[in-house]
Amino acid sequence: xxxxxxxxxxxxGHALFVVLxxxxxxxxxxxxxxxxxxxxxxxxxxxxxDIWKLLKKDAVVSEHASWVFKAAPYIIFSATFTAAMIVPxxxxxxxxxxxxxxxxxxxxxxxxRFFTALAGLDTGSSFGGMGSSREMMISSxxxxxxxxxxxxxxxxxxxxxxxxxVAKSLSMGYAQPAYILLAxxxxxxxxxxxxxxxxxxxxxxxxxxxxHEAMILEYTGRDLALIEWAGAMKLTLLLTIIANVFFPWxxxxxxxxxxxxxxxxxxxxxxxxxxxxxATIESSIAKLRLFRVPELIGGAFALAMLALIIKVxxxx
Amino acid sequence: MAEAFNIVVxxxxxxxxxxxxxxxxxNRINIPIAYTFSLIASTAGIAASLVALVSMTVTKIExxxxxxxxxxxxxxxxxxAFFLLTVSVVSFAVSIYAPPYMTKTAGKRSAGGFGALxxxxxxxxxxxxxxxNAFYFLVFWxxxxxxxxxxxxFHYKQRETARAGYQYLVMTHVGxxxxxxxxxxxxVHSGSFSFAGFKEAQASLPMGLKNVIFISALLxxxxxxxxxxxxxxxxxxxPAAPSHVSALMSSVMxxxxxxxxxxxxxxxxxxxxWWWGLLVLILAVVSAVxxxxxxxxxxxxxxxxxxxxxxxxxxxxxxxxxxVIFSSLGFKTAALLSLTAGLFHLxxxxxxxxxxxxxxxxxxxxTGTKNIEDLGGLIKRMPITAALFLVGSLAISAIxxxxxxxxxxxxxxxxxxxxxxxxxxxxxxxxxxxPALALTGGLAAACFVKAFGITFLSIPRSARATDAxxxxxxxxxxxxxxxxxxxxLGIGAAAFIKIPWRVAxxxxxxxxxxxxxxxxxxxxxxxxxxASASLSMVAVLLVISAMLSILLIRLRGRRSVIKGPTWDxxxxxxxxxxQYSATAFTKPLRTVFSAIYQPRRQIEVDHEASPYxxxxxxxxxxxxxxxxxxxxxxxxNTLVRVARRARVIQAGNINLYLAYxxxxxxxxxxxxxx
Numbered sequence: 001x002x003x004x005x006x007x008x009x010x011x012x013g014h015a016l017f018v019v020l021x022x023x024x025x026x027x028x029x030x031x032x033x034x035x036x037x038x039x040x041x042x043x044x045x046x047x048x049x050d051i052w053k054l055l056k057k058d059a060v061v062s063e064h065a066s067w068v069f070k071a072a073p074y075i076i077f078s079a080t081f082t083a084a085m086i087v088p089x090x091x092x093x094x095x096x097x098x099x100x101x102x103x104x105x106x107x108x109x110x111x112x113r114f115f116t117a118l119a120g121l122d123t124g125s126s127f128g129g130m131g132s133s134r135e136m137m138i139s140s141x142x143x144x145x146x147x148x149x150x151x152x153x154x155x156x157x158x159x160x161x162x163x164x165x166v167a168k169s170l171s172m173g174y175a176q177p178a179y180i181l182l183a184x185x186x187x188x189x190x191x192x193x194x195x196x197x198x199x200x201x202x203x204x205x206x207x208x209x210x211x212h213e214a215m216i217l218e219y220t221g222r223d224l225a226l227i228e229w230a231g232a233m234k235l236t237l238l239l240t241i242i243a244n245v246f247f248p249w250x251x252x253x254x255x256x257x258x259x260x261x262x263x264x265x266x267x268x269x270x271x272x273x274x275x276x277x278x279a280t281i282e283s284s285i286a287k288l289r290l291f292r293v294p295e296l297i298g299g300a301f302a303l304a305m306l307a308l309i310i311k312v313x314x315x316x
Numbered sequence: 317m318a319e320a321f322n323i324v325v326x327x328x329x330x331x332x333x334x335x336x337x338x339x340x341x342x343n344r345i346n347i348p349i350a351y352t353f354s355l356i357a358s359t360a361g362i363a364a365s366l367v368a369l370v371s372m373t374v375t376k377i378e379x380x381x382x383x384x385x386x387x388x389x390x391x392x393x394x395x396x397a398f399f400l401l402t403v404s405v406v407s408f409a410v411s412i413y414a415p416p417y418m419t420k421t422a423g424k425r426s427a428g429g430f431g432a433l434x435x436x437x438x439x440x441x442x443x444x445x446x447x448x449n450a451f452y453f454l455v456f457w458x459x460x461x462x463x464x465x466x467x468x469x470f471h472y473k474q475r476e477t478a479r480a481g482y483q484y485l486v487m488t489h490v491g492x493x494x495x496x497x498x499x500x501x502x503x504v505h506s507g508s509f510s511f512a513g514f515k516e517a518q519a520s521l522p523m524g525l526k527n528v529i530f531i532s533a534l535l536x537x538x539x540x541x542x543x544x545x546x547x548x549x550x551x552x553x554x555p556a557a558p559s560h561v562s563a564l565m566s567s568v569m570x571x572x573x574x575x576x577x578x579x580x581x582x583x584x585x586x587x588x589x590w591w592w593g594l595l596v597l598i599l600a601v602v603s604a605v606x607x608x609x610x611x612x613x614x615x616x617x618x619x620x621x622x623x624x625x626x627x628x629x630x631x632x633x634x635x636x637x638x639x640v641i642f643s644s645l646g647f648k649t650a651a652l653l654s655l656t657a658g659l660f661h662l663x664x665x666x667x668x669x670x671x672x673x674x675x676x677x678x679x680x681x682x683t684g685t686k687n688i689e690d691l692g693g694l695i696k697r698m699p700i701t702a703a704l705f706l707v708g709s710l711a712i713s714a715i716x717x718x719x720x721x722x723x724x725x726x727x728x729x730x731x732x733x734x735x736x737x738x739x740x741x742x743x744x745x746x747x748x749x750x751p752a753l754a755l756t757g758g759l760a761a762a763c764f765v766k767a768f769g770i771t772f773l774s775i776p777r778s779a780r781a782t783d784a785x786x787x788x789x790x791x792x793x794x795x796x797x798x799x800x801x802x803x804x805l806g807i808g809a810a811a812f813i814k815i816p817w818r819v820a821x822x823x824x825x826x827x828x829x830x831x832x833x834x835x836x837x838x839x840x841x842x843x844x845x846x847a848s849a850s851l852s853m854v855a856v857l858l859v860i861s862a863m864l865s866i867l868l869i870r871l872r873g874r875r876s877v878i879k880g881p882t883w884d885x886x887x888x889x890x891x892x893x894x895q896y897s898a899t900a901f902t903k904p905l906r907t908v909f910s911a912i913y914q915p916r917r918q919i920e921v922d923h924e925a926s927p928y929x930x931x932x933x934x935x936x937x938x939x940x941x942x943x944x945x946x947x948x949x950x951x952x953n954t955l956v957r958v959a960r961r962a963r964v965i966q967a968g969n970i971n972l973y974l975a976y977x978x979x980x981x982x983x984x985x986x987x988x989x990x
Contacts, residue, residue, distance in 0.1 A: 055868070055869060055872040056872055056873060056875065057875060058875045058876050058877070058878055059875065059876075059877045059878070060877075060878045060879075060880050061877055061878070061879060061880070062879075062880065062881065062882040063879050063880065063881060063882075064693075064774055064775055064881075064882055064890075065882075066695040066696055066772075066773060067695070068695065068706075068773060073865075074862045074865055074866065075862070077861065077862070077865045078857075078858045078859075078861035078862040078865060079858065081857075081861040081865075082854060082857040082858050082861060085857060096857075098837065098848050098850070099837075099848075099849070099850045099853040099854055099857065100716075100849045100850065100853075100854055101847045101848065101849055103725055103728050103849070104716060104725070104849050104854060107714060107715055107716050107721055107757075108716060108854070110713070110714075110715055110757075110758075110761060111710070111715045111716065113761070114710065114713065114715060114761055114764075114765060117765045117769070118765060118768060118769050118773065121765070121769035121770070121773045121774060121895075121896065121901075122769070122773040122774055123774065123882040124773075124774035124775045124882050124890055124892070124894070124895045125882045125883060125884070125890070125894075125895075126894050126895060126896060127883075128896075129769075129895060129896020129900065129901060130896065132765060132769065132896070132901070133896060133900065133901045133902070133903065133904055134904055136758075136761065136762035136765055136766075136901075136905075137762065137904040137905050137908065139758060139761075139762075140755065140758030140759045140761065140762045140905070141755075141758070141908070142758070143754045143755065143757060143758035144750075144751035144752070144754040144755045144758070145751075146754070147728075147750050147751060147753070147754035148750055148751050148754070151731075151732060151747065151750050154732055154845075154847075155732075155735055157845070158732075158735070158844075158845040158846075159845035159846045159847045160728070160729070160732065160845075160847045161845075161846055161847045161848065164846055164847075217883070218882060218883065221875065222869045222872070222875070226865055226869075290904065291904075291907060291908070294908045301751070305751075308744075308747060309744060312735070312740060312743050312744055312747060313740050313744075314740075
């Protein structure tokens, strides 16, 4: 009984951690990018202020919109949250990771994306349709890369369960050739999926650059708050996966208080480093033309396939 | 128990096939009669198959005894019962849906013959999957083909329909010829027409003959199933039929091809060499990817769905292919898992594709068009149909917690078992199905965002869409049953999985492990790793977090919602012409995959005096039909050329023909003497 209650406590703590830490990283990345542009940038708590402010505002909804538009923010939020609940962040043996594995996580993000794209089409604005169209193209190309990568990870463990993958990564070592190639592929996919610079530019509202922003252009007030929050969670989730699979240092392997404290500190530091790294990459390269994006993702696919072949042939 | 239900099935279909003809003139009587009897029959079919599947006994009913072909009996072993279940569940929902749809479609024409054929078609489907004699299998196979042909050409006066029907008839008969060949070869070898006889004789089959039989059966059955490159009839014939028949053809009839292939592979020709599995796998992967790619470019909603059938048959066959590879290499549990995944996806596809075709029928019923470019905004006019189409879209795009995801998850898990394979190159080739399956999933999602978004969301693009009204209650009930099943089979996957697992066990042999750990958690057998998924818990988490987010917003104070126009960049009013169309939506993917699509466009500008002032512009875009041109057209051209050459011998001179006869006679005499 006591075990069950500790398990529930861990799950609740994990949920709270994911939900609360997410907005930090979007603000952090803006800050870093501002630094590179010789600006001061927003404070680190700006993400929280934004969400808090938007939650209080009136919502303007298009007269053409249907219930899909109104329900989408809740679905996007809950799908992203559920996906984040399954991936271990500060503790390797997360009880909820039995509810779903890597494949479930990928397809839950697919659920969120499906409704984002539908919401983009719902208001009849041509921007929305454009965003949905581009988003579905990018994501359908990214999906094979992600799944191939997951199969590389699963090859050693014989399981697609995230807890198992992280545990294996801890014991087997992460400096394998296959993992190094894969880390690069995952980084590219993470940047494509979270609308980062070579693929999409979240800071602008120009029709040439918009993908994600175009879909959610019609959202206001609390609906926008939920979508922004879900976006921050998705970013955190993908970074967590990269951090824990390729750099699993410090993650708690048992439910004991000191281990958990170390685990939380470790994952926070790793996420901060990754976020700063990605923002640095973003600041140093230019956005690609839309039809150059398939080439980038194709590169990521080549890396993932190479990793798979290395793994399967037993070279590393 | 099952026998009694089975007899009800046959009796009800037979009555349903005769009685509507008695009221041929009066549609108000013959339509309810036809569909009532098919409803009774399919209910009994569900009961019979469930009894057979739960008790795991083979039910046998002797129909009649014939001097040449032996005792003909209907035998419901687990595979037959599983297919009977699939057929009956879909036909149950379709029979509820059909009456109002048929009343409108038939108009002043008599629906009596159609209703009779409909029952006969369903009867032939049931018999094809349950008869245990090769000769009668072919008889009912032919009956199924012919009845479905007549159902397809209901609108025979439309040129396109007639052509589609003709093409279907030709293709499927070529397929039947191959099946006939493989069954004849088997029966000559075993000296019997009964399936039991085939099974006994399989051990003594020489390998060469076995290969020939397999290839011929593969060609024959995959024509029916619609595997690339034998799929070309499918996207033409399915949309031509009235929608409830399209639903049956797409979700049930093409599955008889898979039934035949599983029978041949695991019952008549086992043990199969691994390269058969690889061949099936390659065909399956190509079908899955090309099917969804062509679906993506299609704007006729029923053709779009038909192409998705090509895709999903591919996905099912990936499971079958892996099952053959694993079982020939001796990985029994992995083979069981793959076949289970394939069978599970088969019934899931039957359900969600049935649902989607019925909703497409409702769209056609309400608006009179199948072209999604003319629609839009239907979600406000047909809210229930829209919600059900959304459920079907999510299920077919493999999105949790719906049933399509459950079976694709299992399939991914069984592909992961390819790591067991010792041969490295075979392992890599097998693992290539991972990115292929993932690409299929991603493109299917894109396709259904398009299909749902353009059809149901935003502003209507035509008067037809503006004036659309929700369809009558029976149609809604029929669709809702399938929609509900999409959710139930997803959330309850862990409980349902026992049924296809047992079916797979009946061929591959028992192991003591099963994928389900308990009814909430879909967990792999211990031998195959520890991955688990629980769509029911995922659904609970989704609901809880959605409720929490609503609560959060309430706590922060509920503010008013202001209605306003969509932002339109300062243009006075937003019009339907400014929205994204289906063509525009798929443009990026058309550009990315232009090597496959080879898109063509033709622009003609009319101008009067100066080329700078154009007054009319015509634009036409099309894709290059690779298979039709490169494969079929070439084949037909060669055939025509050979025929022309052969015409020389037919000179029209009687004396010459007499000389032929004489020469033949002499030849035969020499042959006999020797």
